[in-house]
Amino acid sequence: MREKIDFKDLRKKMVAQQIMARGISDKKVLEAFGKVPRENFINEDSYSDAYDDRPLPIGYGQTISQPYIVALMTESLELEGDETVLEIGTGSGYQTAILAEIVKQIYSIEIVIPLYERAKKILSSYKNILMAGRDGYFGWKEYSPFDRIIVTAAPEEIPPPLIDQLKNDGIMIVPSGPTGWNQVLLKITKKNGKLSTTKICDVAFVPLTRRHD
Numbered sequence: 001m002r003e004k005i006d007f008k009d010l011r012k013k014m015v016a017q018q019i020m021a022r023g024i025s026d027k028k029v030l031e032a033f034g035k036v037p038r039e040n041f042i043n044e045d046s047y048s049d050a051y052d053d054r055p056l057p058i059g060y061g062q063t064i065s066q067p068y069i070v071a072l073m074t075e076s077l078e079l080e081g082d083e084t085v086l087e088i089g090t091g092s093g094y095q096t097a098i099l100a101e102i103v104k105q106i107y108s109i110e111i112v113i114p115l116y117e118r119a120k121k122i123l124s125s126y127k128n129i130l131m132a133g134r135d136g137y138f139g140w141k142e143y144s145p146f147d148r149i150i151v152t153a154a155p156e157e158i159p160p161p162l163i164d165q166l167k168n169d170g171i172m173i174v175p176s177g178p179t180g181w182n183q184v185l186l187k188i189t190k191k192n193g194k195l196s197t198t199k200i201c202d203v204a205f206v207p208l209t210r211r212h213d
């Protein structure tokens, strides 16, 4: 099954038709998408859909995001390459790998333990990824503050610990709002301790869940 699919060709087409064609132009972002094998991050029975222009189920009620959305969020982080990034919602680990190709160090937290364990295996070749399996609401104080924060599940309101852990001059990309509709992708910047928020676009993400233990 896997052997019969020309993933390299599909990947090239994805970059051209789904990502560049929609206006993503950051070279570092395009290069990362050209490198990371998306098929490694999805379930075997969806291999032939790996490069489809849509999110795909990854089990446990979660999804791997649409390639364009991953690209848009990555470009919106305005990365130079020397940043430390906190990611909340590892999921498949695909976004994590894309970021690891670009930045110095990424810290990624996933609340669904089997997903955390699966992503940890898939991402084991990257030396600049540190992962934790727990509720990401509280961020990762030990390694804070972060140059960038990316949240890949939607909270109804931005968790205050994440705001606290964003460096001055830092950028946070986060979807926000109730599940299913009325969600917006936000870019939050911190300057001299003050926040400013701009809307990037409308989106549909899985909710940021909480664990009370």
Ligand code: SAH
Pocket: 062, 063, 064, 065, 070, 088, 089, 090, 091, 092, 093, 094, 095, 096, 109, 110, 111, 112, 115, 134, 135, 136, 137, 152, 153, 206, 207, 208, 209, 210, 211
């Ligand atoms: N970028 C990922 C998106 C996965 S979906 C990808 O493309 O694969 C969002 C993920 O956030 C899910 O795996 C979900 O389990 C996780 N999540 C939800 N609430 C969370 C929380 N409070 N802390 C950490 N992860 C959370």
